[in-house]
Amino acid sequence: MIILHGEGVSRGLAFGRLRFLxxxxxxxxxxxxxxxxxxxxxxxxxxxxxxxxLEQLYNExxxxxxxxxxxxxxxxxxxxxxxxxCESVNAIIRSEKANAEYAVDRTALQFSEMFAQxxxxxxxxxxxxxxxxxxxxxxILTGKAGEDFAWTEPVIIAADDLAPSETARLDTSRVxxxxxxxxxxxxxxxxxxxxxEIPAVVGLGECLLEEYEGKEVFxxxxxxxxxxxxxxxxxxxxxxxxxxxxxxxxxLEQFRGRKVYSPDGRRVLLCANIGSPKDxxxxxxxxxxxxxxxxxxxxxxxxxxxxxxxxxxxxYRKVAEAMGDRMVxxxxxxxxxxxxVDYFQLPKDENPAMGMRGIRICLTQxxxxxxxxxxxxxxxxxxxxxxxxxxxxxxxxxxxxxEICAQVRSELKAEGEPFCEKTQLGIMIETPAAAVISDQLAxxxxxxxxxxxxxxxxxxxxDRQNAAVKPFLEPHHxxxxxxxxxxxxxxxxxxIWVGICGELAADISLAxxxxxxxxDELSMAPGSILEVKARILDGSDF
Amino acid sequence: MRLSxxxxxxxxxxxxxxxxxxxxxxxxxxxAGLLVKEAQKYQSSVKITKGxxxxxxxxxxxxxxxNVKCGDTVTITADGPDEDQAMxxxxxxxxxxx
Numbered sequence: 129m130i131i132l133h134g135e136g137v138s139r140g141l142a143f144g145r146l147r148f149l150x151x152x153x154x155x156x157x158x159x160x161x162x163x164x165x166x167x168x169x170x171x172x173x174x175x176x177x178x179x180x181x182l183e184q185l186y187n188e189x190x191x192x193x194x195x196x197x198x199x200x201x202x203x204x205x206x207x208x209x210x211x212x213x214c215e216s217v218n219a220i221i222r223s224e225k226a227n228a229e230y231a232v233d234r235t236a237l238q239f240s241e242m243f244a245q246x247x248x249x250x251x252x253x254x255x256x257x258x259x260x261x262x263x264x265x266x267x268i269l270t271g272k273a274g275e276d277f278a279w280t281e282p283v284i285i286a287a288d289d290l291a292p293s294e295t296a297r298l299d300t301s302r303v304x305x306x307x308x309x310x311x312x313x314x315x316x317x318x319x320x321x322x323x324x325e326i327p328a329v330v331g332l333g334e335c336l337l338e339e340y341e342g343k344e345v346f347x348x349x350x351x352x353x354x355x356x357x358x359x360x361x362x363x364x365x366x367x368x369x370x371x372x373x374x375x376x377x378x379x380l381e382q383f384r385g386r387k388v389y390s391p392d393g394r395r396v397l398l399c400a401n402i403g404s405p406k407d408x409x410x411x412x413x414x415x416x417x418x419x420x421x422x423x424x425x426x427x428x429x430x431x432x433x434x435x436x437x438x439x440x441x442x443x444y445r446k447v448a449e450a451m452g453d454r455m456v457x458x459x460x461x462x463x464x465x466x467x468x469v470d471y472f473q474l475p476k477d478e479n480p481a482m483g484m485r486g487i488r489i490c491l492t493q494x495x496x497x498x499x500x501x502x503x504x505x506x507x508x509x510x511x512x513x514x515x516x517x518x519x520x521x522x523x524x525x526x527x528x529x530x531e532i533c534a535q536v537r538s539e540l541k542a543e544g545e546p547f548c549e550k551t552q553l554g555i556m557i558e559t560p561a562a563a564v565i566s567d568q569l570a571x572x573x574x575x576x577x578x579x580x581x582x583x584x585x586x587x588x589x590x591d592r593q594n595a596a597v598k599p600f601l602e603p604h605h606x607x608x609x610x611x612x613x614x615x616x617x618x619x620x621x622x623x624i625w626v627g628i629c630g631e632l633a634a635d636i637s638l639a640x641x642x643x644x645x646x647x648d649e650l651s652m653a654p655g656s657i658l659e660v661k662a663r664i665l666d667g668s669d670f
Numbered sequence: 671m672r673l674s675x676x677x678x679x680x681x682x683x684x685x686x687x688x689x690x691x692x693x694x695x696x697x698x699x700x701x702a703g704l705l706v707k708e709a710q711k712y713q714s715s716v717k718i719t720k721g722x723x724x725x726x727x728x729x730x731x732x733x734x735x736x737n738v739k740c741g742d743t744v745t746i747t748a749d750g751p752d753e754d755q756a757m758x759x760x761x762x763x764x765x766x767x768x
Contacts, residue, residue: 206703210730239731246737248696254734432741436692438766 129359132335136352137318140327141370142284142305143346148338149287159227167221171228174268179205185296193323200292204261229269236262260291284347286336290317300324305347307354309336329354380658384415388664390643398661399651401629405446410654418455420651421629422447425462428469440503448511455512460500462486462518486519491528501536508548516554516577521561526572558582563611570622578615580630584608613645620646627651636663685757686747693768697738701767706730708763714750
């Protein structure tokens with residue numbers, strides 16, 4: 129038995145025959161031609177045909193995968209329309225009396241090398257786009273179809289990496305899985321596979337040998353493993369897992385679209401936690417009733433200066449509009465602790481979990497806070513947005529926050545800027561202090577959301593980042609459960625709604641007791657929603 | 671003396687603006703492609719300069735070759751019959767896309 133290890137980028141199990149994607153990428157020989165001008169015309173004709181093909185691919189891809197994925201073909205078109213590219217091809221044809229195939233190939237190499245040498249990961253990847261689009265022109269010039277894409281049976285596709293134009297030509301109903309020697313979780317193959325829910329393992333390196341062509345393999349897209357010639361026991365085990373996964377999917381599908389109610393008839397929402405507008409696809413695919421936690425940090429991370437109000441407004445608006453009537457709870461900036469950003473110039477904390485983080489930064493630097501609040505209030509005019517504040521420990525903090533919110537509202541009103549005046553304001557209950565005084569806090573806000581990860585770490589004094597103390601982190605510790613119960617009871621007494629976000633919300637062994645307790649909303653990773661829903665509605669273990 | 675002043679004056683007729691890129695992804699292919707398409711609508715010659723390197727804003731590979739990143743300040747210049755219009759639209763384009 130041979131096991132190849134790579135990076136699992138799209139989960140799921142598959143079993144089938146391995147087929148290597150064959151493409152002709154040998155350099156094109158230089159041939160001497162007698163009439164350069166006729167050769168340039170030949171190039172022009174092929175170039176225009178390629179642009180037409182790309183237009184068609186753009187339209188087809190837009191219908192299946194959406195504008196974001198399809199735009200790559202627009203970029204390819206622009207590359208073929210680029211003057212530098214065309215001038216280089218023409219110059220090689222004229223000065224060297226060379227054939228168009230050779231001129232295109234050499235120009236492509238030259239431009240792709242320029243990209244490959246850049247210190248930017250994204251631009252480096254564009255090197256493969258240049259090669260890809262040039263191969264298209266060469267295919268038209270030579271009149272050869274080039275790659276062999278026709279399979280009669282469903283197969284597992286192997287390649288060094290897959291280009292957008294290649295995945296677009298695949299009949300995906302005949303693709304069981306993708307495995308590639310190169311690529312990362314951000315490469316085109318990975319994104320394509322996840323969107324279509326096809327298992328994929330990338331980055332297998334040199335272990336992926338061409339001699340495996342035609343062999344039957346198992347692909348585990350979650351563990352990132354590929355099994356060749358599996359021994360009898362492994363084979364049986366993988367088959368069992370595949371059947372179980374298939375049955376489980378079918379079982380969970382029955383709960384799509386069904387609503388959850390508590391024994392006393394209250395509607396309970398099962399919502400999604402997301403970290404960027406990119407996660408919207410997963411939210412829709414998993415039947416979420418709303419977004420219970422939208423972490424706004426993505427706007428602040430991985431950049432060198434503060435995001436502008438307009439930028440934030442557009443990101444929030446995009447999510448709110450995509451969700452329509454459904455609720456979107458956006459948590460204000462929660463930088464600090466495990467998420468550090470240089471341009472905030474925060475002093476190094478000895479104990480970051482208890483240091484300058486979350487609402488403490490916002491109350492210390494109200495300008496940053498106000499920019500975000502303005503963006504949120506404005507975006508709230510386009511959907512059902514609620515604002516949530518993290519790391520609360522006292523009533524005073526909440527009053528200060530409300531004062532700042534009132535200022536923001538009156539400023540927006542004075543400027544005549546459209547915004548939603550009645551946007552709900554809520555707080556995270558994630559410190560033991562907040563849970564203990566939740567009776568007082570409940571009279572100040574519109575809702576609570578219990579952040580069980582931090583609540584557990586602070587209550588048990590067990591550092592989440594420290595692997596050594598992990599055995600002491602008891603997720604169902606009575607102290608944590610009592611604080612949750614107390615918070616829920618106080619919310620109900622004050623007549624405000626209360627949700628749970630954090631890992632415990634997806635804990636199927638607790639879901640029912642949370643609902644019996646009086647919880648109105650459970651928010652979790654999109655992939656857990658159907659499972660939790662099944663457990664609540666069906667009650668049986670699966 | 672006089673003549674050189676006239677020459678200086680001529681240089682200054684060209685319109686320009688500076689912009690600091692705020693998009694964490696810098697000048698990536700998609701918006702860069704749209705930017706090039708926008709620039710191509712004008713007769714004027716339009717240039718983008720980053721540090722000592724500059725490129726024709728109507729040429730995609732040249733623009734991407736500048737490797738403009740978040741935090742970089744670029745100067746856009748336009749010279750020609752519709753330079754004012756080009757400046758206005760491009761300024762707006764930068765503000766809403768980068």
